[in-house]
Amino acid sequence: MPTPTAPTPHPSGDNRFKLLDRAITKHQSRGDALIEVLHAAQGIFGFLENDLLIYIARALKLPLSRVYGVATFYHFFTLKPKGKHTFVLCTGTACYVKGASKIQHAAEECCKVKFGQTTSDNKISLISARCVGSCGLAPVAVLDDHVAGKMTPESAIARLKTWQEQPDEVTT
Amino acid sequence: MTVEDLQELAEQEQARQAKFSHRLMYCSAAGCVSCGSLNIRDMLKKALQEKNLADKVEVIGTGCMGLCGEGPLVKVLPEGTLYQRVDEAAAKRIVDEHLVQGPIVQDNVVDITHPFFAAQFKIVLENCGRIDAERIEEYIAVNGYEALARVVTEMQPGEVIEEVRKSGIRGRGGAGYPTGLKWGIVRKVPSDTKYVVCNADEGDPGAFMDRSVLEGDPHRILEGMAIAGYAIGAQQGYIYVRAEYPLAIERLRLAIKQAERVGLLGNRILESQFNFRIDLRIGAGAFVCGEETALIRSIEGRRGRPRPRPPYPSERGLWGMPTLLNNVETFANIAPIIRNGSSWFNAIGIPKSTGTKVFALAGKIRNTGLIEVPMGIPLRKIVFDMGGGTPEGTEFKAAQTGGPSGGCIPAEHLDVPVDYESLNAVGSIMGSGGMIVMDSTSQMVDVAKYFMDFCKDESCGKCIPCRVGTVHIHGLLEKIAAGKATTDDLGLLEELCVMVKETSLCGLGQSAPNPVLSTLRFFRHEYEELLKQPETFVPSGNGNDPTTH
Numbered sequence: 001m002p003t004p005t006a007p008t009p010h011p012s013g014d015n016r017f018k019l020l021d022r023a024i025t026k027h028q029s030r031g032d033a034l035i036e037v038l039h040a041a042q043g044i045f046g047f048l049e050n051d052l053l054i055y056i057a058r059a060l061k062l063p064l065s066r067v068y069g070v071a072t073f074y075h076f077f078t079l080k081p082k083g084k085h086t087f088v089l090c091t092g093t094a095c096y097v098k099g100a101s102k103i104q105h106a107a108e109e110c111c112k113v114k115f116g117q118t119t120s121d122n123k124i125s126l127i128s129a130r131c132v133g134s135c136g137l138a139p140v141a142v143l144d145d146h147v148a149g150k151m152t153p154e155s156a157i158a159r160l161k162t163w164q165e166q167p168d169e170v171t172t
Numbered sequence: 173m174t175v176e177d178l179q180e181l182a183e184q185e186q187a188r189q190a191k192f193s194h195r196l197m198y199c200s201a202a203g204c205v206s207c208g209s210l211n212i213r214d215m216l217k218k219a220l221q222e223k224n225l226a227d228k229v230e231v232i233g234t235g236c237m238g239l240c241g242e243g244p245l246v247k248v249l250p251e252g253t254l255y256q257r258v259d260e261a262a263a264k265r266i267v268d269e270h271l272v273q274g275p276i277v278q279d280n281v282v283d284i285t286h287p288f289f290a291a292q293f294k295i296v297l298e299n300c301g302r303i304d305a306e307r308i309e310e311y312i313a314v315n316g317y318e319a320l321a322r323v324v325t326e327m328q329p330g331e332v333i334e335e336v337r338k339s340g341i342r343g344r345g346g347a348g349y350p351t352g353l354k355w356g357i358v359r360k361v362p363s364d365t366k367y368v369v370c371n372a373d374e375g376d377p378g379a380f381m382d383r384s385v386l387e388g389d390p391h392r393i394l395e396g397m398a399i400a401g402y403a404i405g406a407q408q409g410y411i412y413v414r415a416e417y418p419l420a421i422e423r424l425r426l427a428i429k430q431a432e433r434v435g436l437l438g439n440r441i442l443e444s445q446f447n448f449r450i451d452l453r454i455g456a457g458a459f460v461c462g463e464e465t466a467l468i469r470s471i472e473g474r475r476g477r478p479r480p481r482p483p484y485p486s487e488r489g490l491w492g493m494p495t496l497l498n499n500v501e502t503f504a505n506i507a508p509i510i511r512n513g514s515s516w517f518n519a520i521g522i523p524k525s526t527g528t529k530v531f532a533l534a535g536k537i538r539n540t541g542l543i544e545v546p547m548g549i550p551l552r553k554i555v556f557d558m559g560g561g562t563p564e565g566t567e568f569k570a571a572q573t574g575g576p577s578g579g580c581i582p583a584e585h586l587d588v589p590v591d592y593e594s595l596n597a598v599g600s601i602m603g604s605g606g607m608i609v610m611d612s613t614s615q616m617v618d619v620a621k622y623f624m625d626f627c628k629d630e631s632c633g634k635c636i637p638c639r640v641g642t643v644h645i646h647g648l649l650e651k652i653a654a655g656k657a658t659t660d661d662l663g664l665l666e667e668l669c670v671m672v673k674e675t676s677l678c679g680l681g682q683s684a685p686n687p688v689l690s691t692l693r694f695f696r697h698e699y700e701e702l703l704k705q706p707e708t709f710v711p712s713g714n715g716n717d718p719t720t721h
Contacts, residue, residue: 034473035456039415066474073475073632074456076415092377093572093608094534096622130459130626132416133380134203135534135606136240136541147206 010055017055019044024059031062034070038077047078075130083118083125085163087156088142092131095139103139104128106153110160124163173435174443175321178312181434185313192230194271195249196220197301198258200233201240201387202380202419209233209244215260216246219267229271235300235388238289239282241540247301254282287557288539293520293546295528296504300388300542305423308430311391317436319510320395323402324444332403333359336506338514340526345371345462345499346574346603347679348525348592354496357486358404361494366406368397369490369497371467372413372420375459376575377626379606381530382500384542386413386420389504390427394437394450396503399510401448404496409450412467415457424452459576459630463678464489464497466632477632478678499604501530521547525591535572535608536562545590552586555609566611570694574603576623576630577683579690580616599690601683616695617702621649623687631680638681641672645688652702659703666692 010017023040027033037060041052048071057067071077087107091100104115107126111119118125134140137149143159189195198204198213213231220226237245242256246266253276255266262280270276284290303310311317323332337352358366370393374382386393397409413421428450431437439447453471460466461476468490470476489495505527509517518526525547531554534540538560545554555561555571562568570580579600581588588594592602610619628642648665651657669685669692676682692699 030473032471032473035470036454036473039454039456069475070473074458076455076457093575093606093622094378094540096377097535097608097610097614129416130375130457131377131379132202133374133383134206134240135378135380135532135608136203136243137206138534138540140206147202149203149206 016044020055021059024056029060031060034060034062034067035074038067038071042077047081049079080118081122082127083122085123085144086125086127086142087160088127088129088132089115090130090132090134090138090140090142091128092135092138094135095131098138100139102153103141103151103156107156107160110157111164123166124160175325178317178321178436178442181309182312182315185309188309189230189313192228194229194251196229196231196266197234197237197247197249198231199235199237199243199245199301200305201236201300201384202417203236203240204243204245205419207243209258212244212246212258212260212263215263216267219264220271223267223272225267225271229267232304233306234303235305236297236384236542237301238292238297238543239539239541242282245282245301249302252284254284255280256282287553288541288543288560291549291553291558292544293528294544295508295517295520296385296392296501296530297388297542297544298508299392300384303389305388305390306426308391308427308434308436311389315511316391316507317395319507320398320402320436321442323399323510324442324446329359329403329405332399332510335514336403336509339509339517340514340523341502341505341509341517342525342592343499344501344505344529344604346577346601348602351498351502354486354498355400355403357484358494358496361487363494365408365491365493366404367490367493367495368401368404368406368409369467369471369485369495370397370409370411370500370503371462371464371497372411372417372500373455373462373467374414374417374500374604375462375630376577376604376606378532378534378572378575378608379604380532381542381605383414383417383420385500385504385530386417387423390420390423391431392504392507393424393500394427394431396506397450398437398441398448399506400496400498400503402446404494406496407447407449409448410453410471410490411450412453412455412461412471414455421452421454428452458632459626460632460678460680463680466678467497468495475632477634478680480677501605522589522591524593529590529602529605531605531607533559533607533609536566536611536613537609538563547591548589550586551581551588551590554590554607555586559609562609562611566613568609569612569614570610570616572600572608572610572619572687573606574601574683574686575606576626577601577679577686578603578606579686580610580619580694582694584694599686599693601686616691616698617649617653620688620691621646621653624649624684627680627684631684635675635677635681637672637675638677638684641668641676641681642684644668645672645685649688652699655702655704657703662699662703 057064115126115128246255246258265277333355341351342348458476461470463478466476466478485495530544585598624646631638633639673685
């Protein structure tokens with residue numbers, strides 16, 4: 001077992017790295033905790049940018065190729081930032097049988113982007129999920145981390161429209 | 173903690189519960205929470221306070237109560253009255269009418285004599301909807317950890333394995349390998365370090381059985397794993413759970429902490445010489461990680477890619493050590509088997525498939541939700557008696573079991589008994605328990621394409637038959653669906669399916685063609701109807717008549 005080492009503080013002074021360091025220390029900087037650390041990193045930063053992967057690779061003493069390989073292998077990790085709102089459509093079998101594809105088309109039409117993409121104004125990300133395990137309520141979508149069951153194309157569009165019409169926040 | 177302390181804890185909790193005149197159980201599983209059951213909890217509490225019943229009636233969040241399509245669900249104990257679609261008004265009426273005056277609220281009551289409930293036999297789900305999943309005391313009060321106590325104080329590891337073997341239980345992950353046999357193999361491998369791993373990477377789309385057990389009765393899994401650890405000689409267990417199940421993760425974390433605190437996990441469990449710890453590992457969304465060797469790689473923090481077997485994980489698993497890997501539902505059956513004896517268990521079900529199986533019933537069916545039925549029950553009984561058949565105006569077409577590795581069972585085979593062998597004989601598999609009902613609106617070529625799209629995306633890319641084969645099968649299905657394919661394409665599709673099935677490295681590839689093969693077997697006419705009509709020309713030379721196609 002590798003001896004635990006305290007990671008060096010990040011030069012940017014970004015406080016979020018302290019949270020990440022804590023997660024790394026909790027796992028004693030062990031390489032086999034890579035997936036746990038990536039989960040923590042994504043939870044803190046929202047997505048895994050290259051700089052972050054390099055930082056994790058150094059802290060866990062792993063080749064960057066291994067960290068990048070794992071981060072890209074699993075669907076849960078995202079290397080691109082998400083929009084302000086997320087529309088996660090379940091595409092599991094029950095939802096498929098109950099017409100999730102109609103909702104998919106309606107949402108794509110409404111947002112003018114495909115699933116897996118974010119609108120150009122960074123407001124909405126359309127994401128497809130394999131199965132969120134709420135099959136009794138099919139078709140299901142997860143709207144900003146809130147599970148919504150028995151969706152219809154109309155209810156999907158209604159929600160997307162309210163998101164689109166929200167005024168832009170003043171960007172700093 | 174000693175065994176006596178455990179009994180005392182159970183008695184204390186029973187006495188505490190006896191002080192309440194009623195217990196209001198609201199479903200706090202993911203399905204009902206998304207319908208607003210937490211809001212209903214607050215309403216119930218508020219209504220109780222208004223009637224000055226707050227210290228006489230307890231409000232408790234429980235695991236899945238089964239009827240997921242009609243949530244939020246509320247159960248009133250001790251009567252056992254179940255209410256569906258409880259909104260704010262109904263919550264108030266339950267308190268005002270049922271609790272204060274007595275008569276049940278007819279508008280929301282569920283008929284629990286309906287076959288959906290009456291035909292069930294609950295072992296795995298017995299505590300779901302009955303206890304508070306977030307308190308270890310409640311689990312202990314319903315004989316929880318009694319089996320572990322008996323195992324560590326009275327039984328030899330060999331006796332435990334013999335009991336599991338005699339029960340006839342087979343792996344509930346889908347393949348159906350005899351559990352007792354597996355335990356025996358791991359026990360015999362000489363090694364100081366061994367691991368117990370619980371596969372909670374419920375990746376099959378359309379399956380939510382394991383999630384419900386993890387959310388509703390997490391201690392059951394811990395107890396089953398600890399018993400397994402004692403039997404095979406392991407001191408460390410891992411639960412590999414999907415990141416998509418945040419509530420299950422939270423409850424498991426809490427359960428492990430509680431069990432450690434009272435000395436039911438950790439060092440010298442119940443004052444015996446047995447030490448056992450359990451850690452969680454969170455998956456990250458890769459279907460292939462349900463395959464045992466891929467899952468092990470993932471726990472080690474690597475890409476979840478399978479490797480050839482043998483050596484099996486029972487000899488060389490996690491970090492090269494002998495590892496016992498079982499599914500959530502398998503572990504959930506262990507404590508009842510030890511508590512009630514193997515002969516009790518193997519009297520349930522049929523001789524080659526003993527016990528019960530939990531199914532997640534969904535799709536085009538009236539009663540969706542979670543059911544637990546004895547093995548060998550006819551499929552017709554599940555779909556029509558329990559599920560209530562397809563919704564008004566449509567006709568049953570097929571039941572899909574086994575997810576992307578399974579098949580579609582058509583109407584003419586509805587009388588097939590649900591057990592491992594019979595489902596295999598009709599070209600499907602038991603699988604982990606997803607059961608999706610399809611009606612006449614589902615086109616079978618499209619269904620096959622849907623599953624192949626899934627497998628194509630989820631193929632890890634290690635072996636060529638699966639990586640390339642699934643893409644080409646999907647391409648051919650698209651061509652057929654678009655009406656551009658010929659009979660030659662259909663022949664090629666079948667050939668390719670057999671090739672991928674026979675030459676892929678792991679279970680994902682080996683079973684990926686199943687949905688295509690099974691729909692071809694029972695719904696071939698749907699494929700043929702979509703084929704391009706041969707143009708009327710006579711190919712030069714060979715003299716084939718195109719109309720004989």
